[in-house]
Amino acid sequence: MLEIGKFDSDTDALKQRINTHDKFGTYDLNEWIFNHMDVVQGQRVLDLGCGTGKQSLPLAKLVGEKGQIFSVDIWQKSLDELQQTAIRLALPQIQTTQSDLDELDQNVKGEFDRILSSYSIYYIKKPLHVFQAIHSLVRSGGLFFFCGPSRFNNLEIKQFHYGLRKEEVPPPNWSDTFIEDIGVPLTQSLFNSFEVFRFENPLRFDSADGLYKYWSSYNLYDESLDEKFKQGANAYFENNSVFTTVKRVIGVKAMKS
Numbered sequence: 500m501l502e503i504g505k506f507d508s509d510t511d512a513l514k515q516r517i518n519t520h521d522k523f524g525t526y527d528l529n530e531w532i533f534n535h536m537d538v539v540q541g542q543r544v545l546d547l548g549c550g551t552g553k554q555s556l557p558l559a560k561l562v563g564e565k566g567q568i569f570s571v572d573i574w575q576k577s578l579d580e581l582q583q584t585a586i587r588l589a590l591p592q593i594q595t596t597q598s599d600l601d602e603l604d605q606n607v608k609g610e611f612d613r614i615l616s617s618y619s620i621y622y623i624k625k626p627l628h629v630f631q632a633i634h635s636l637v638r639s640g641g642l643f644f645f646c647g648p649s650r651f652n653n654l655e656i657k658q659f660h661y662g663l664r665k666e667e668v669p670p671p672n673w674s675d676t677f678i679e680d681i682g683v684p685l686t687q688s689l690f691n692s693f694e695v696f697r698f699e700n701p702l703r704f705d706s707a708d709g710l711y712k713y714w715s716s717y718n719l720y721d722e723s724l725d726e727k728f729k730q731g732a733n734a735y736f737e738n739n740s741v742f743t744t745v746k747r748v749i750g751v752k753a754m755k756s
């Protein structure tokens with residue numbers, strides 16, 4: 500099971516990772532997510548593991564003034580930042596709630612047209628309990644979309660990292676297998692129908708510094724390897740102009756009739 504660590508919740512590390520994806524990514528993750536969510540004006544949307552609002556903020560624009568966004572995260576600092584941004588952008592339709600997703604059934608009530616969990620569902624410790632809670636929060640005719648890494652996510656940077664230690668890349672961890680091995684079967688057992696989507700987003704780095712910044716904000720980071728990584732990245736860019744690692748994303752659209 501995945502323990503929540505600094506790089507999973509820390510607001511600054513999260514912002515740095517998002518900036519990297521925006522700067523070096525080839526495609527836009529949000530565009531892909533929203534294409535599968537069919538959000539329209541006036542809807543109530545629940546955003547689970549919202550962080551600083553990468554999806555909540557644009558979703559607020561999609562649902563408009565008559566819609567509502569309920570943004571949930573375990574980390575109050577990220578919620579405070581989201582709330583400040585919502586005020587600055589005049590998006591009063593965003594409300595935040597601090598909750599562990601494992602306690603969603605106690606902290607969030609009502610029915611939602613759309614529920615989203617982007618890169619957060621694999622932090623849960625009680626999958627059946629949480630999926631049942633989510634299922635009961637989706638209104639009839641509504642949907643739950645969740646996405647995150649798939650098995651071979653970021654294989655290239657993992658090979659680089661473990662190569663510095665002269666080790667093989669270990670088998671995929673809990674977060675890289677959760678959606679395929681746990682999320683899909685639970686969806687199948689609880690929802691009326693579902694579809695699985697895949698998305699590949701190459702991140703292209705053109706300098707050792709850019710590559711280092713990404714690695715050091717990612718949960719692969721290992722302080723004891725810091726100097727070696729910098730040297731390895733410099734050596735790599737002496738002979739190459741680009742380092743590419745591919746974000747391999749899997750998304751599940753679960754429908755309740």
Ligand SMILES: C[S@@+](CC[C@H](N)C(=O)[O-])C[C@H]1O[C@@H](n2cnc3c(N)ncnc32)[C@H](O)[C@@H]1O
Nearest residue numbers: 508548550553572573574599600617618619622
């Ligand atoms: C990788 S970020 C994803 C943020 C945003 N949804 C995105 O796609 O950029 C994961 C978020 O899940 C939150 N989180 C982690 N474990 C959680 C839990 N057990 N309950 C609620 N939120 C959690 C973290 O605080 C963090 O904001």
